Amino acid sequence: RTFTRDGTSFKATSRTAPPFAFAFDIDGVLLHVAKPIPGATETLQYLQRYDIPFILLTNGGGKHEQERVEDLSKRLGVPLSTENFVQSHTPFQELVHRSWGQSQINGQTETELQNENGLSGLVDKNIFITGSDPAKSRLIAEAYGFKSVITPADILATHPTLFPFEPLLKDRYIATARPLPSANPKIDAIFVFNDPRDWALDTQIIIDLLLSQDGILGTYSSKNGRAEYENHGWQADNQPHLYFSNHDLFWSAAYHLPRFGQGAFQAALAGIWNQITGGKAELKRSTIGKPYARTYGYAERVLSQWRAELLRRSGREDPKAEARPLTRVYMVGDNPESDIRGANEYSSPQGTEWASILVRTGVWNKDRDGEPKHKPTAIVDDVKSAVGWALEREG
Ligand code: G3P
Numbered sequence: 001r002t003f004t005r006d007g008t009s010f011k012a013t014s015r016t017a018p019p020f021a022f023a024f025d026i027d028g029v030l031l032h033v034a035k036p037i038p039g040a041t042e043t044l045q046y047l048q049r050y051d052i053p054f055i056l057l058t059n060g061g062g063k064h065e066q067e068r069v070e071d072l073s074k075r076l077g078v079p080l081s082t083e084n085f086v087q088s089h090t091p092f093q094e095l096v097h098r099s100w101g102q103s104q105i106n107g108q109t110e111t112e113l114q115n116e117n118g119l120s121g122l123v124d125k126n127i128f129i130t131g132s133d134p135a136k137s138r139l140i141a142e143a144y145g146f147k148s149v150i151t152p153a154d155i156l157a158t159h160p161t162l163f164p165f166e167p168l169l170k171d172r173y174i175a176t177a178r179p180l181p182s183a184n185p186k187i188d189a190i191f192v193f194n195d196p197r198d199w200a201l202d203t204q205i206i207i208d209l210l211l212s213q214d215g216i217l218g219t220y221s222s223k224n225g226r227a228e229y230e231n232h233g234w235q236a237d238n239q240p241h242l243y244f245s246n247h248d249l250f251w252s253a254a255y256h257l258p259r260f261g262q263g264a265f266q267a268a269l270a271g272i273w274n275q276i277t278g279g280k281a282e283l284k285r286s287t288i289g290k291p292y293a294r295t296y297g298y299a300e301r302v303l304s305q306w307r308a309e310l311l312r313r314s315g316r317e318d319p320k321a322e323a324r325p326l327t328r329v330y331m332v333g334d335n336p337e338s339d340i341r342g343a344n345e346y347s348s349p350q351g352t353e354w355a356s357i358l359v360r361t362g363v364w365n366k367d368r369d370g371e372p373k374h375k376p377t378a379i380v381d382d383v384k385s386a387v388g389w390a391l392e393r394e395g
């Protein structure tokens with residue numbers, strides 16, 4: 001089979017444990033929501049045929065990894081597994097039994113890191129969760145190992161006047177509400193697993209919790225959100241820790257123009273916090289997902305393990321192949337702010353080079369956006385051209 005890139009055809013050979021691998025973004029590279037982008041299926045099938053390792057690395061979420069890969073395998077016609085799949089909230093499972101603590105991570109500005117000061121594992125703590133369907137997000141969090149997960153529906157059922165309007169998703173909330181651990185539980189962490197739908201209720205509850213005394217629902221602390229206290233740094237026992245799974249302001253869906261992502265929700269919440277605190281206290285948060293190094297580090301570990309598994313499965317008798325390190329990962333993405341920036345800024349602890357390839361099938365549009373702010377290693381038409389370009393470069 002040959003690969004064509006801008007007319008040049010290119011004979012691929014089956015490689016024994018190539019030293020390189022791919023990371024593919026999904027929305028805008030492989031799919032527009034549910035519709036495969038031309039060339040995506042044949043490209044992934046080709047890589048699988050020649051045992052060239054790849055993972056899918058998306059800021060999308062909302063389904064458990066197992067459910068999403070089954071859905072993606074069907075849509076793309078390519079067998080995928082949770083072993084080569086990382087979505088926005090996947091790394092949150094690390095927080096069940098450990099804390100991320102203070103860590104110097106490239107690509108994350110101080111704001112995102114500022115308040116990671118060693119929250120111990122959250123397994124037995126009450127966490128608040130929201131997303132496209134908070135009841136589904138709760139099931140994912142419980143599958144990760146969190147034991148006490150509270151949704152907006154639970155809070156609304158116990159405190160109906162907390163939200164003064166007719167809730168838009170009332171039936172769904174009534175159908176999925178569970179009793180609270182106590183009437184006004186202490187909540188230690190707030191998770192946004194993927195793009196919320198009910199911004200009105202979600203922002204009300206999240207801000208209530210950030211203004212509360214030690215995360216206790218229904219209380220108010222005039223300390224929180226005040227610059228004089230903020231200057232004393234993040235007091236984890238003062239406010240629940242706020243986690244976002246990505247900060248995509250836009251993403252590439254089925255509509256011809258980019259759509260708001262979780263970053264728009266984050267900006268709306270930060271805008272309300274700014275109004276309430278008179279601009280004196282920054283909305284402290286921890287954000288993962290692309291472009292942040294925590295997600296690229298997590299993805300690199302998944303990719304390295306997957307590559308070793310492929311080698312094992314293919315029974316490579318070439319011992320040298322096993323030893324050859326993963327020297328290069330090609331990150332194929334459509335969003336300069338997440339995919340390209342993240343690969344460009346990530347410095348791998350194992351010395352792996354991350355090259356970035358920007359495709360023209362997603363968020364970025366040269367006429368509308370001009371030259372990408374984060375310069376990719378290459379700009380190509382689509383995912384098939386991206387792989388052709390990389391294979392040619394690898395010779
Ligand atoms: O919600 C999905 C969006 O934020 C981006 O997804 O696959 O382009 O990283 P993806």
Ligand code: MG
Nearest residue numbers: 025027028334
């Ligand atoms: Mg994308």
